[in-house]
Amino acid sequence: MTDAPSVTGWQIADVVAAWPETPTAKTLRLKLAEPWPFLPGQHVDVRLTAPDGYQAQRSYSIASSPADAHAIEITVQRLEDGEVSPYLCDVLEAGDQLELRGPIGGYFVWRGEGPVLLIGGGSGLVPLMSILRHRRLTAPDVPMRALVSVRTPGDLLYAGELGDDARLLYTRAGPPGWAEPPRRLTPADVADAAYPDGLAFVCGPTGFVDRVADLLLQAGYPAERILTERFGPT
Amino acid sequence: MSGGFISRGFFGKRRPPEGMEGRLPPGQYYESGFPVLTVGPTEKIETDAWTLRVDGLVEHAVEWNWNSFQALPRTTYEGDIHCVTKWSKLGTNFSGVSVDELLKLAQPQPEAKYVLATSFGGYTTNVPLADLVDGKAxxxxxHEGQPLPREHGGPARLLVPHLYFWKSAKWVTKLTLLAEDEWGFWERNGYHHRGDPWKEQRYTGD
Incomplete structure (x- = not known):
């Protein structure tokens, strides 16, 4: 197994573009002063500094592919009572700068193995999108599919970019004309999507990840081939 | 370091409560809940299947089952915990059996300098022996008077509160004393081999 690229020091990145993905999530495209290589699934630490010197750090997954060499993208889900995400979503805009370090993490990373099942809940889709995008750009022959669970169409990130390789599930309400009633992922959904001898990447809120990891175990995945990343304020 | 960079329009709103300012290590924020972060599935270990073993460079490898573990003298930790994902929980408490108490029975050999903790499910983390003794682990x-919940590592977890919390292995089942440091799961995956939050030792090389 190749080592994942390891973290470098703090640097200032230029926000070269910023756009909303949903009413409550925003993508920031960041040009690094000192670019580094990374693997899909790795994240960055962001550090904000107030005028009085107070600092706040948080981690954000990279959404873009490493093959997109000119900049990296992070997608930030705005947490209502958050400290950093409302700043990144509401205040920061193209032309600003952001201090960050990366790339971080050598566990929840895709090194090109296949086949791969991606299961994302809500904003847990962000690191999975890096994997999907990287596969499309560099390894289209690797079998890969995604199960994406969101509450409503308004919570779906990258809606225009998810194609036949992604299956969508709505837990509260689907779009107009959606054939299925709102529901959670079932054992059958996971069993139908499972690949024998594959890897599974699961990312989302803690309860979602726990539930999906159990469904994957039931579908025959050994624990060591279930990679999880849990999100969430509590 | 960036020396003087100010984030335009950022003023911050998670400063620690009054009187607790000195208790937040650099880069940490005050969290009143208890977030759950785990590698892989959450383990389900019944107490009648639970065992804890201390082995490696010890005079006597010792294994406890749930009942014999419960018979050991107990103490309580009152204080703070710090997760490398940036949250700190201040003023909490855990109780259980000190690692000193376990080592009293196992008796470390003089060349034992490091410990590799192993969990049900295979998670590992390494800790210098000196960080586990003298009432530090x-x-x-x-947790706070209740049986430790499964998602927080119940029935029992290692607790090393002066290091980042990934060292406090959930569902711990084995402590192996070693002469040489052997890196655990996160330590092989980009995280610091010791993890002192006051020195902000988050990642390899920090």
Missing amino acids: WVADT
Whole structure:
């Protein structure tokens, strides 16, 4: 197994573009002063500094592919009572700068193995999108599919970019004309999507990840081939 | 370091409560809940299948089952915990059996300098032996008066509160004393081999 690229020091990145993905999530495209290589699934630490010197750090997954060499993208889900995400979503805009370090993490990373099942809940889709995008750009022959669970169409990130390789599930309400009633992922959904001898990447809120990891175990995945990343304020 | 960079329009709103300012290590924020972060599935270990073993460079490898573990003298940790994902929980408490108590029975050999903790499910983390002795570490089965919940590592987890919390292995089942440092799961995956939050030792090389 190749080592994942390891973290470098703090640097200032230029926000070269910023756009909303949903009413409550925003993508920031960041040009690094000192670019580094990374693997899909790795994240960055962001550090904000107030005028009085107070600092706040948080981690954000990279959404873009490493093959997109000119900049990296992070997608930030705005947490209502958050400290950093409302700043990144509401205040920061193209032309600003952001201090960050990366790339971080050598566990929840895709090194090109296949086949791969991606299961994302809500904003847990962000690191999975890096994997999907990287596969499309560099390894289209690797079998890969995604199960994406969101509450409503308004919570779906990258809606225009998810194609036949992604299956969508709505837990509260689907779009107009959606054939299925709102529901959670079932054992059958996971069993139908499972690949024998594959890897599974699961990312989302803690309860979602726990539930999906159990469904994957039931579908025959050994624990060591279930990679999880849990999100969430509590 | 960036020396003087100010984030335009950022003023911050998670400063620690009054009187607790000195208790937040650099880069940490105050969290009143208890977030759950785990590698892989959450383990389900019944107490009648639970065992804890201390082995490696010891005079006597010792294994406890749930009942014999419960018979050991217990102490309580009152204080703070710090997760490398940036949250700190201030003023909490855990109780269980101190690692000193376990080592009293196992008796470390003089060349033992490091410990590799192993969990049900295979998670590992390495800790210098010096960080586990003299009242600094526990195998804890109780959090704030309640049995430790499964998602927080119940029935019992290692508790090393002066290091980042990934060192406090959930569902711990074995402590192996070693002469040489052997890196655990996160330590092989980009995280610091010791993890002192006051020195902000988050990642390899920090």
